[in-house]
Amino acid sequence: MKKFLFVMLLSGMLAAQLSRSYAAESNATVTAAQKEGKVVIYSSTDSASVEPLLQDFKALYPFLQVEYNDLNTTEIYNRFTAEAASGTGTADFMWSSAMDLQLQLASKGNALSYASPEISGLPKWAVWQNQAYGTTFEPVSIAYNKRLLPADAVPQSHADLIRLMKEKHDVYKEKIATFDPEKSGVGFLMMTQDAKVFPQFWDLAKGLGATGAKVYTSTGAMLEKVGSGEHTLAYNIIGSYVLLRQKKDPSLGLVLPKDYTLVFSRIAFISKTARNPNAAKLFLDYVLSKRGQTVMSEKSLVYSIRSDVPGPITAAGLTKDLGKALKPIEVNTDILAGLEQNKRLEFMKQWKEALKR
Amino acid sequence: MSRTLRSFAVIGVALVVFGPLGLIIYQSFLSEAFFSPTASLSLGAYRYVLTDSGFHSAFGTSLLVSLGMTLISVPLGSLLAFLLVRTDLPGKKFLEPWLLVPIFLSPVVLAFGYVVAVGPVGFFSLWTKALIGRVPWNLYSLYGMILIAGLEAARVAGAGPWRIAATVSLPLVLPSILFSAALIFLLGFELFGLPLVLGDPAGLLVLTTYLYKLTNLLGVPSYHLMAVVALSIVALTFPLVYAQRRMLRTAGRFAVIGGKGQAFRPLPLGALRWPAVAIVLLWLVVTVLLPLIGVALRSVVSQWGEGIKLFDVLTLDHFRELKGYPNLVRGIVNTLLIGSIGGALSVVFYAIIGLAAHRWQSRWVSFLDYLVMLPRALPGLIVGLAFLWVFLFFKPIAPLRTTLFSLWIAYTVVWLAYGLRLISAALLQVKPELEEAARVTGAGQGTVYRDVTLPLIRFGLIGSWLLVFMMFVREYSTGVYLLGPGTEVIGSLIVSLWGTGALDLISALSVIEVALVGLILFIALRLGVRLDA
Numbered sequence: 037m038k039k040f041l042f043v044m045l046l047s048g049m050l051a052a053q054l055s056r057s058y059a060a061e062s063n064a065t066v067t068a069a070q071k072e073g074k075v076v077i078y079s080s081t082d083s084a085s086v087e088p089l090l091q092d093f094k095a096l097y098p099f100l101q102v103e104y105n106d107l108n109t110t111e112i113y114n115r116f117t118a119e120a121a122s123g124t125g126t127a128d129f130m131w132s133s134a135m136d137l138q139l140q141l142a143s144k145g146n147a148l149s150y151a152s153p154e155i156s157g158l159p160k161w162a163v164w165q166n167q168a169y170g171t172t173f174e175p176v177s178i179a180y181n182k183r184l185l186p187a188d189a190v191p192q193s194h195a196d197l198i199r200l201m202k203e204k205h206d207v208y209k210e211k212i213a214t215f216d217p218e219k220s221g222v223g224f225l226m227m228t229q230d231a232k233v234f235p236q237f238w239d240l241a242k243g244l245g246a247t248g249a250k251v252y253t254s255t256g257a258m259l260e261k262v263g264s265g266e267h268t269l270a271y272n273i274i275g276s277y278v279l280l281r282q283k284k285d286p287s288l289g290l291v292l293p294k295d296y297t298l299v300f301s302r303i304a305f306i307s308k309t310a311r312n313p314n315a316a317k318l319f320l321d322y323v324l325s326k327r328g329q330t331v332m333s334e335k336s337l338v339y340s341i342r343s344d345v346p347g348p349i350t351a352a353g354l355t356k357d358l359g360k361a362l363k364p365i366e367v368n369t370d371i372l373a374g375l376e377q378n379k380r381l382e383f384m385k386q387w388k389e390a391l392k393r
Numbered sequence: 394m395s396r397t398l399r400s401f402a403v404i405g406v407a408l409v410v411f412g413p414l415g416l417i418i419y420q421s422f423l424s425e426a427f428f429s430p431t432a433s434l435s436l437g438a439y440r441y442v443l444t445d446s447g448f449h450s451a452f453g454t455s456l457l458v459s460l461g462m463t464l465i466s467v468p469l470g471s472l473l474a475f476l477l478v479r480t481d482l483p484g485k486k487f488l489e490p491w492l493l494v495p496i497f498l499s500p501v502v503l504a505f506g507y508v509v510a511v512g513p514v515g516f517f518s519l520w521t522k523a524l525i526g527r528v529p530w531n532l533y534s535l536y537g538m539i540l541i542a543g544l545e546a547a548r549v550a551g552a553g554p555w556r557i558a559a560t561v562s563l564p565l566v567l568p569s570i571l572f573s574a575a576l577i578f579l580l581g582f583e584l585f586g587l588p589l590v591l592g593d594p595a596g597l598l599v600l601t602t603y604l605y606k607l608t609n610l611l612g613v614p615s616y617h618l619m620a621v622v623a624l625s626i627v628a629l630t631f632p633l634v635y636a637q638r639r640m641l642r643t644a645g646r647f648a649v650i651g652g653k654g655q656a657f658r659p660l661p662l663g664a665l666r667w668p669a670v671a672i673v674l675l676w677l678v679v680t681v682l683l684p685l686i687g688v689a690l691r692s693v694v695s696q697w698g699e700g701i702k703l704f705d706v707l708t709l710d711h712f713r714e715l716k717g718y719p720n721l722v723r724g725i726v727n728t729l730l731i732g733s734i735g736g737a738l739s740v741v742f743y744a745i746i747g748l749a750a751h752r753w754q755s756r757w758v759s760f761l762d763y764l765v766m767l768p769r770a771l772p773g774l775i776v777g778l779a780f781l782w783v784f785l786f787f788k789p790i791a792p793l794r795t796t797l798f799s800l801w802i803a804y805t806v807v808w809l810a811y812g813l814r815l816i817s818a819a820l821l822q823v824k825p826e827l828e829e830a831a832r833v834t835g836a837g838q839g840t841v842y843r844d845v846t847l848p849l850i851r852f853g854l855i856g857s858w859l860l861v862f863m864m865f866v867r868e869y870s871t872g873v874y875l876l877g878p879g880t881e882v883i884g885s886l887i888v889s890l891w892g893t894g895a896l897d898l899i900s901a902l903s904v905i906e907v908a909l910v911g912l913i914l915f916i917a918l919r920l921g922v923r924l925d926a
Contacts, residue, residue: 082893084717103878106889110608114778115874121428122785124794137613183700216593219602221609250594253605256894257590264698266514277894284710284897285696375612384610393596 066097068314074101075315078112078127080134081302081338085280088335093322100315109134109221113141120146120309128310129319131171131302133274134221136371138303142168143369147305150317154324157342159351161366162301170301170367171323172332173341173351175275175358176226178291179259185268185289193295194234197271201243207268208247213258214271216251218384222300223253225365226272228374228383229298233363241390244271249391263288274300279337279349292358299354299364301341395749395838402749403757409806410764412787413779414627417771421620428786438617448622451603458539458588458599459581465543467574470550473676476669481659483670490918491677492548497867497910498684499887500586502903505896506684507532507541508590509691514698516690517683538591542584544680546577575633576810582626583772585870600626601772608774616778623775630770634763685907692900711901721902724881725909727797728866731882735801736862739812740854742805743861747816748842752825765809773870776807781874797880800872807871808864815860819853820846855922859914866910 069075079086083106090102105127107115112132119126130147132138141147147167155163162170178197180190189204191197201208215223231237250267252258255277258270263285278290304323306316322328329340333349340350347353354362365371374380420427424435442448476482477489498506511517511532518528531537550573585601593602604622608614662669691697694706715721746765750758771779780803784794793799805812823846831845832838847854869884876885883906890899 082895083720083889084714084895084898085893087717105877108889110614111873114614115781117426118428118778118781118785121426122791124785124791140613213594219593219606219609221612224609251596252594253589254891254894256891256896259894260896263696264509264512264514265700266508266512266698287696377611380610380612391596 065314065317069097069312069318070099072312072315073099074103075129075312075319076103076105076127077129077131077319078105078107078116079129079131080107080109080112081131081336082106085336085338089323089328089331092328092331093319096322096327097318100318102319109137113137116141116146116307120307125311126307126309128307128312128316129304130307131304131323133300133302135301135303135365135367136221136225136374138305139164139168139367139369139371140375142303142305143372146308148308148310148313148316150306150320152317152321152324154321157326157344158324159341159343159364161364161368162341164367164369168303168305168367169320169324170341170364171304172276172300172302173339173354173364174300174302175292175339175354175362176298176300177273177275177278178269178271178293179262179273179278179281180269180289180291181262181265181267181287182289183287184265190289190291191269191293192291193293194230194240195236195295196293198236198240198243201247205247210248210250211268212244212247212249212271213252213261213267213269214244214249215258216253217387219251219253222274223272224380224383225371225374226298226300227387229363229365230272231383233296233298238386238390241387245391245393251391259285259288276336276338276349283337292354294358294361296361296363297354297358299362301365301367302338303367398745399749399753399755399757402746403761406746406761406764406809409802410767410809412783413776413806414767414771416782416786417620417623417775417779420616421624423617426616428782435617438615438621442618442621442625447598447603447606451598451600452625454535454598455582455600457535458542458584459578461536461539462543462546462581462584463574463578465540466546466550466577467570469544469676470547470573471570473547473673476662476673479660480662480669481666482662482673483666488673488677490914491681492673497863497907498688498903499867499869499884500584501590501891502586502688502887502899503545503684504587504590505691505899506687508687509697509900510683510687515687516697516703519699533591533595535592535597538587538597541591541679542581542587544676546580547676548680549573549580550577572637572814575637576814579626579630579633579766579770582629583769585773601774604772604774619775619778623771626772627767627770630766631763634766638759638762688900688903688907691897692904695897711897712905714898715901715905718886718898720878720881721886723879724883724886725905727881728883728906729909729913731797731801731804732862732866735797735804736865737858738801739805739808739861739865740816740858743809743812743816743857744847744854746809747813747820748846750817751820751846752828765813768806769808769810771807776803776871777873777875780871784875794875795877795880799875800880800882803871803875804865804868807868808861811864812857812861815857816850816853819850819857822853823849852923859917859922862913863910866906 083104086104090104094100094102109132112130113134116126116130130138130141142164149166151166152169178191189200189207191200215226217224217227255273258267258273259277259281261267262270263281275290275292278288282288282290304320306313306320310316326342326344329342329345332338333340333345333347337349339354343352345352416427421438422434422436423432424437425432473492477485477492509515511530513528522528582600584599588597588599588602589605592599598606600622604619607618607622692711693708694703695708695710696706750761768776780799784790784799827849828841828845831841836844867884869888872882872885873888876882883902887899887902890902
């Protein structure tokens with residue numbers, strides 16, 4: 037632990053050092069970006085929640101125009117692949133929560149290699165070959181309705197959930213929502229990770245089936261229905277979304293499971309065929325920087341990945357609470373195993389059998 | 394003149410339809426995305442889809458939904474049309490626009506409106522529960538979905554016979570009713586918003602949601618499989634159009650704007666007057682008021698559902714929050730532009746095609762009949778992609794992609810069948826004798842159109858413009874891939890908000906949209922635009 041702290045301290049100091057020398061180091065990049073004048077971004081992060089980040093970035097580089105396209109993950113992939121193939125130019129900066137699709141694009145040579153000066157501030161697992169960068173540290177959580185779920189029925193861990201679904205069958209009957217792995221890539225990714233780290237995952241799946249859980253394609257629809265009480269609990273919800281909703285809906289509760297909490301990260305890369313590569317580099321550096329990550333944590337309520345950003349909505353804050361129970365989904369080609377057709381279909385089949393659908 | 398016009402019509406329509414459709418057909422015979430360097434010719438996609446039990450059951454469910462929807466909407470729509478047009482129903486003038494105007498909510502929002510109003514913990518459900526102790530309906534059943542879809546579609550079913558019922562007697566309307574039935578049957582296969590919101594959580598798959606599944610099932614979007622599913626719906630149009638054409642052979646009989654003046658006396662309903670009003674009102678409550686109230690309520694509450702008192706949670710925050718979306722104003726302006734100016738241009742285009750096919754006895758007309766139906770048969774999910782591909786890979790029009798023109802072209806093509814039906818309904822009312830009279834006095838075909846036909850249908854054209862405007866304003870899936878910063882439309886903003894789940898904001902935005910379009914409609918009707926002309 038001491039050693040760990042020391043490393044953290046050291047990397048923190050190093051990062052501080054780097055951000056101080058930041059402007060000088062990327063001088064050439066800044067000049068080139070100035071000539072480019074703008075950066076085109078495809079992102080699955082909601083434009084309202086990202087607004088503070090963009091404002092701050094524009095304050096830092098007033099000469100850059102930011103063309104922010106708020107798209108869903110499938111749209112990002114569809115647009116990018118078709119545009120890249122047609123040679124008509126596409127996004128400079130790709131930022132999506134579909135970790136597997138992003139990594140697949142990067143691994144097929146669509147990403148620019150660029151060693152961001154901020155790398156030292158990131159965990160090792162968050163950077164893939166200086167091409168794809170994990171930009172956030174978001175716990176996969178359980179959301180529930182505080183008005184309706186009795187305190188003794190709120191699960192604190194995955195094992196708890198399995199037990200409660202059995203013991204309080206009536207409370208949970210048709211009241212649980214979760215992702216449909218067949219239609220949602222993010223949902224599929226989380227469930228396959230669950231299956232990897234949690235030996236009883238299939239018991240959990242069977243429990244979901246036995247209680248008649250409903251499956252969804254969007255986090256928003258699930259949270260809406262948990263808020264209204266149509267469902268009382270939603271399993272595998274990205275924590276940042278719950279925090280955002282809590283601002284408006286005080287009846288939403290958030291549990292980070294104690295036995296293990298998956299950590300999910302929105303992946304960014306710079307397009308190899310970017311028309312404004314330098315502006316994109318500035319944006320990537322900014323998003324990964326302490327300044328950008330602080331804005332993200334404090335204003336956008338998205339968990340920061342940097343260990344040197346203090347506060348509750350950060351990797352540091354989560355580590356303090358959960359320590360080793362945090363299981364980050366690492367940014368590397370292991371994720372791509374889920375895209376392998378036969379394995380994927382096998383998983384879906386098993387899921388449907390468990391769910392009895 | 395007439396030859397040029399006709400060749401233009403056939404070639405023009407063929408080009409705009411086969412552009413996107415051709416790409417999809419091509420895609421269906423490949424092993425992966427057509428633009429991928431490793432794509433090869435293959436029948437694998439057909440083999441996979443046609444032998445997949447998921448496809449079979451989704452197809453079966455869609456068939457059931459389509460049939461049910463048609464069986465509900467066609468008799469009901471015809472009845473409503475008849476009541477409003479041919480009888481002395483009380484309050485007719487007031488009710489008419491409510492019945493004719495397609496509800497201008499995106500389908501997903503409409504479905505969500507039902508969830509908020511009559512879902513398990515919806516406002517009306519909880520009030521009912523408080524009164525009688527239980528909720529006697531289940532929104533999330535296959536039959537609930539069919540019922541709602543059928544009731545909603547009654548409007549479409551009525552709109553066709555409407556224009557004709559205004560002046561002729563019921564038996565003569567029959568072919569038009571059957572025509573509407575075919576269209577609705579097809580629309581049943583296209584339903585996406587309702588099944589996604591109402592059926593999907595419980596695992597109820599229809600063809601469009603099955604298609605949706607194919608974007609993720611194999612990891613990356615499987616265009617070749619999606620193309621095959623889309624083509625299976627396209628294939629359905631052939632028997633439908635064939636049946637339709639057989640029924641419409643007697644089209645000459647509709648002509649009613651003739652040389653002789655005619656007067657109609659509405660049929661007195663007598664004692665049936667009030668039951669008839671009750672039916673119309675009940676239908677309005679279910680298809681318009683319930684979802685609209687649901688959406689409107691959601692836009693002014695911070696939370697809702699079980700254990701919430703309405704008066705504790707009222708707020709205007711969601712409307713205020715919309716200010717945080719800088720692209721919103723642009724989206725509204727663009728939507729109105731594309732609906733009004735774009736809609737007018739589309740009506741001109743539809744009118745040219747309509748005139749070209751007007752009184753033309755040729756095989757080319759039947760070719761056109763099949764052709765115009767095809768774009769509507771393509772599900773929204775794939776139409777949007779197909780247009781993206783067309784604008785990306787067909788270089789001469791590539792520069793248009795980032796402008797509103799690309800959206801306009803896509804909308805015009807997708808609504809071809811609807812627009813042409815409006816135009817031809819107007820054209821069918823013109824008796825040949827008027828045009829023949831002009832021709833006898835030496836007028837060329839161009840002069841006949843300009844001086845006789847067009848002036849006679851001008852009210853029909855303006856009414857069509859208004860209806861096309863409504864369709865364009867609520868359109869959302871077609872343009873998803875053509876939008877960029879600067880060319881947002883409301884429909885697309887709703888889609889992107891849906892992704893992140895800001896349903897409160899979507900509701901607020903939809904309320905603004907409904908109010909805005911309602912205002913425009915009100916002004917238009919005040920100015921004397923007639924929807925049934």
